[in-house]
Amino acid sequence: MSFRFLGTGAYVPETIVTNDALSKLVDTDDEWITQRVGVKRRHISKNQTAADMATEAAKRALENAGVLPAELDLILVATVSSETAAPSAACLVQRNIGAACMAFDISAACAGFLFALETANAYFMTRKIKKALVIGAERLSRLVNWSDRSTCVIFGDGAGAAVLGEGNAYLDSTFTVTGDDTVLRIPNYAGKSPYWEGKSEDPFIEMQGQATFKFAVQSMVRDIKLLLERNHLSTEDIACIVPHQANSRIIELAARKLGIPYERFVLNITEYGNTSAASVPIALDEAARKGILQKGDKFIMAGFGGGLASAANLMIWE
Numbered sequence: 117m118s119f120r121f122l123g124t125g126a127y128v129p130e131t132i133v134t135n136d137a138l139s140k141l142v143d144t145d146d147e148w149i150t151q152r153v154g155v156k157r158r159h160i161s162k163n164q165t166a167a168d169m170a171t172e173a174a175k176r177a178l179e180n181a182g183v184l185p186a187e188l189d190l191i192l193v194a195t196v197s198s199e200t201a202a203p204s205a206a207c208l209v210q211r212n213i214g215a216a217c218m219a220f221d222i223s224a225a226c227a228g229f230l231f232a233l234e235t236a237n238a239y240f241m242t243r244k245i246k247k248a249l250v251i252g253a254e255r256l257s258r259l260v261n262w263s264d265r266s267t268c269v270i271f272g273d274g275a276g277a278a279v280l281g282e283g284n285a286y287l288d289s290t291f292t293v294t295g296d297d298t299v300l301r302i303p304n305y306a307g308k309s310p311y312w313e314g315k316s317e318d319p320f321i322e323m324q325g326q327a328t329f330k331f332a333v334q335s336m337v338r339d340i341k342l343l344l345e346r347n348h349l350s351t352e353d354i355a356c357i358v359p360h361q362a363n364s365r366i367i368e369l370a371a372r373k374l375g376i377p378y379e380r381f382v383l384n385i386t387e388y389g390n391t392s393a394a395s396v397p398i399a400l401d402e403a404a405r406k407g408i409l410q411k412g413d414k415f416i417m418a419g420f421g422g423g424l425a426s427a428a429n430l431m432i433w434e
């Protein structure tokens with residue numbers, strides 16, 4: 117016994133920031149961002165927290181699934197940008213939608229949604245739960261250094277959610293963690309302890325772009341290959357890949373190395389930028405609603421980022 121998706125939902129804030137708007141903030145231009153990253157616009161929150169966006173995505177997923185909040189046994193939110201450490205974003209979602217179940221956050225950066233699905237799956241396998249709500253939600257605009265052109269043009273805000281019920285759709289998964297704080301790092305607020313003698317840093321995203329790029333391509337190719345080989349599948353057996361939307365060039369390169377047509381990757385980076393843990397579930401919702409995923413289709417979700425952590429899973433759309 118694993119799980120299957122009963123419904124999906126996504127939410128992005130209304131405010132759209134274009135590349136041209138960003139070029140008034142830092143020394144950049146639409147051409148560089150479009151060619152090097154593949155982003156045209158990103159949605160930026162003016163007054164909604166990560167938990168608020170998670171709540172909106174959750175409501176849409178519950179409606180899509182035809183599931184009531186009272187039926188939920190577990191809520192997980194994958195996030196690195198929740199405004200509060202306590203209560204967790206998951207606890208706030210639980211209150212906001214009127215559920216009464218266990219709820220906690222998962223921190224695995226851009227691979228977070230996949231780590232959360234694996235966690236939920238463990239509960240399904242032990243038959244402890246019958247329905248779960250798994251969300252990826254980020255207000256990365258809170259963690260971006262808006263004067264650093266190499267990072268501020270990449271990220272965006274948003275949330276994606278999925279309602280899970282008992283089923284056998286989660287076929288396989290792979291997870292790799294290589295602890296490293298030199299390539300990608302988001303420090304937390306250091307506090308004001310009179311005893312603290314360590315560093316006090318701004319809690320902003322620090323990224324070695326090229327090293328992250330290499331890690332991203334290598335991880336995605338390795339993880340997808342492994343799932344295909346282990347399950348005796350060819351690339352033709354996979355209807356689509358739902359990848360983390362970090363950079364369209366990462367996806368292009370991975371597609372080429374894997375021998376999978378680029379068109380088979382679900383892509384929406386142009387519209388939303390990189391929304392970290394929210395990016396895979398937002399793309400999943402898009403694939404579901406646009407009918408890209410059809411009953412019986414085998415598909416792979418792939419995520420990679422801070423940790424360094426990467427993950428992929430093989431599922432069937434039921």
Ligand code: UT7
Pocket residue numbers: 143144145148149152153226265266267269270324325326328329332362363366390392420421422
């Ligand atoms: O979600 C977690 C995982 N994240 C990722 O996977 C991100 C992976 N990395 C990337 O997507 C890319 O490395 C970036 C988009 C971050 C950067 O692209 P790049 O092609 O690796 O550029 P670069 O860092 O090598 O910089 C090339 C040039 C530099 O100028 P010089 O030194 O050649 O004169 C940068 O200063 O581009 C310059 N540059 C910019 N120019 C215009 C950097 N940012 C900008 C900018 N606008 N926004």
